[in-house]
């Protein structure tokens with residue numbers, strides 16, 4: 441999997457991709473993440489990448505030329521499965537979308553800023569528009585980092601314990617059950633007896649029961665989806 445991220449703030453990504461699971465995925469050669477600074481592709485002599493919105497005064501809009509030049513360059517080098525624009529008015533990200541995207545080879549993520557990007561880019565280049573939830577962020581960068589993380593971590597081989605990604609919250613439409621580790625008794629706070637019983641079948645049933653309980657109380661909307 442190769443992800444090309446188009447941004448005016450490439451430094452934002454220094455943190456999220458250089459630690460833990462995503463770092464390991466890159467080291468194992470399972471994921472490549474390439475950052476591209478949109479500003480390096482502008483033909484404007486003042487290096488501008490934005491301009492006033494036509495028709496109404498409020499806010500700046502990212503111009504077509506630098507983004508189009510950058511995407512054209514990338515498309516001349518390989519075929520892309522999806523060109524994704526991260527935007528609060530996109531389709532809200534769900535685990536099923538990450539699962540699907542993790543099966544693809546080449547993705548472009550375009551991070552927007554200001555009041556957005558010229559609509560013509562959305563019509564002529566973008567194949568998919570994704571939001572990470574109903575709240576507004578300063579720009580698409582943190583959303584792109586979230587999307588990349590959710591996709592890369594489930595590429596086969598990235599997480600060593602194969603069953604681990606499948607038992608995540610949301611993978612089966614339920615929240616995960618509570619987890620405990622040693623000690624079995626912390627100053628009187630005890631781990632539920634059943635988890636110490638060694639009875640695998642009873643433990644399995646208990647975990648499912650707790651998952652359902654948690655989902656019912658916290659996210660009843662997930663149960664409605666079934």
Ligand code: 6GU
Pocket residue numbers: 525526527528570571572573574575576577578579580583584
């Ligand atoms: Cl993708 N971008 C911005 N700016 N805000 C968001 C978002 C994206 N998703 C949720 N909020």
